[in-house]
Structure formats: C-alpha cells, structure tokens
Amino acid sequence: MTSAVATPTGATAPAVAALAYHDGEFVPLEQARVPVTTQALQYGTGVFEGIRAYAQADGGLAVFRGRDHYLRFLRSARTLRIDVGLDAEQLSEVTAELLRRIGASEDTYVRPLAYKRSLLPGTPPGVQLQGVSDALSINAFRMGSYTDRAGIRVAISSWRRPESGVLPVRAKVTGGYVNNALAVDEARAAGYDDAILLNSRGQVAEASTSNVFAVVRGRLVTPPLSADLLEGITRDTAVTLAADLLDVGTDFTDLGRDDLCNADEVFLTGTGAEIVPVTEIGGRPVGEGTPGPLTTALMTAYHKVVRGDDQRYRHWLQPVRPAAARPSATGGTT
Ligand code: PMP
Secondary structure, three states: OEEEEEOOOOOEEEEEOOEEEEOOEEEEHHHOOOOOOOHHHHHOOEEEOOEEEEEOOOOOEEEEOHHHHHHHHHHHHHHOOOOOOOOHHHHHHHHHHHHHHOOOOOOEEEEEEEEEEEEOOOOOOOOOOOOEEEEEEEEEEEOOOOOOOOOEEEEEOOOOOOOOOOOOOOOOEHHHHHHHHHHHHHHHHOOOOEEEEEOOOOOEEEEOOOEEEEEEOOEEEEOOHHHOOOOOHHHHHHHHHHHHHHOOOEEEOOOOHHHHHHOOEEEEEEOOOEEEEEEEEOOEEOOOOOOOHHHHHHHHHHHHHHOOOOHHHHHHEEEOOOHHHOOOOOOOOO
C-alpha cells in the first residue's frame, strides 16, 4: 500500500505503509529483524510499550499521553539495564516521524521495544544483564477501537500475578508476559474474553493487559500499586476524568474477588482496551449484567478526550504535524 506524504524536507514521496524505526533508522518492516542469538529472545530481557495515536475530531492525528508512556518505557528499561539511547522527547519525535513516514491518518497503535541484543566482546554466554548490547525498535500499525461497548465476560484466573519480589511488576518486561499469556489462554479456552489475575495475597491485581475498577456506592475502587499491578496510564486517565468531569472520587484499596462480584459496575482500563465494561465475572453477572451508567459516562468522556474534542485535556495529545508544518526536525532521528 502506498500513498503520498510529505517528507521532512517538505517534498512529497511515496510512503511505504509498513516501516519500522530499527537500530537508528527507518527501514521496511520486513527488514526489522533480529538473529536467533538475540538475548531478549532467549531470556525475555526486553521492555515495551503500547501507545495509541488517534484521528482527531478536527482532522490530523495525535499521540495520546506519549510522553507518559515513554517515561514508563525508560523506567522499565533502566530496570533491565537497557540504555535506550534516546530520552522521552526524542522517542516522541521518532514516533511522530514514523507515523508521518507510514502516512498514518487513522487510529494507529505504536509498539516501542527495547531489548538486550548480543554479548559484548569478552562476555561469556549466560543469563545476565551486563556485558550485553542494547537495541531499540518501534513499529506501528493501524488499529481502531476494539472496545466492546456491550461489555466483556472475564474469568478469575488460576494463574496468579507474580509479586514484586519475583518479577519487577512495575516494568513492562517482555518475559513477564508469559504469565499474562497463560491467563488469557486459560480464560479463552473456558469461553471468556479475558482474565482477571489475583496477586499472591489473593487480592485483585489486574486483568491480562489492563487495570481493574469497581464502582461501589457511587465511588470508584481500584487496587493500589502494592497489589502488584502495572501502573496504567489509562488508569490514571480514568481516575482524573472521573474526578474532574463526573465528580466521582477513587479509593485505592484492595479488592477481593467477592468485592468484584458484589460491585455495582466493573470496568477495565488499558491503552489497547481503552475503557471496557465487564458484565460477567466467572459466570455471574456484574450488577444488572449490562454496562453501568458510570462506566458508560466515563467511556464517553474518554473517547472525547482522546479525539481532542475536550479542550481541557489537549496537553495529553501530541499532534503529528505534517512535515512542512513542523518548526524544526530533531537531529539524528530522521
Ligand atoms: N496491566 C498490564 C499488565 C498491561 O500490559 C497494561 C497495558 N499496558 C495495563 C495494565 C494498562 O496500562 P496502560 O493503561 O498504561 O496501557
């Protein structure tokens, strides 16, 4: 698929839709490959993010909370001693350039990945973080909203979320997602859409790739960071929008599985899932078994915000300007 887009110099050129930023340059996606000896492939020593860019109400495309995602990405990378080589601003600029180069104009998902690559000279083989080179790739693909507004059915997984003394749960580490994949696999095999994982104390941690909220007596309740969850950016967005726009406060307290079953409403938050109502947990309806009013109001608010329809949250949107409209190009990234 090709289309004409402006190049950084302002001229038009055919755009190859499938491109990646890989080892410091933009290459066709099929050339963004790694050898089988890649350390991260063998040991799960990579970190990643999932970021969405949304088509805006007034035209154009904007990355939603990209800086927050990249700050988390860099924190994750530090945990694994990965030197990404770019700061959050530079990563955001590379992302904008990638989106321009692929000619993205509709909703797009951005996947940055930083990983341990190969043993440096003198480093003996083995599981380790030091003495291993680092690498960065970013790819992006079109992905519209897949939120099921009618609600999803989730299982409580028999797989537990690892505690922070077992895995760095606050980091998005590739290897840790074995746990999430097993939980999703179990849930799907039993006919559910997704899984909620309890932590080692038997309290709710999070869903496979999203955070969990319950509505109890008109307030939101979501597990605290001590519940071994990933601190979701959408979780923060939901808390902020509920307080600002719906006058609904959030309690950060532990939730047991019975709390979820007795809640008036339950919903999940995540970059991919956005805000999605949970209408059934482990074969029992949540509330009336239909999306509740607070969840629905929050979903509506969220979708307005990500599309730039609500001016109060424009600071969360990084517009992907056409090349000619940019003040200047960042050196070394284009
Ligand atoms: N928990 C896990 C395990 C996830 O993978 C994600 C998705 N990044 C989330 C929660 C939600 O995080 P966010 O809202 O930042 O996408």
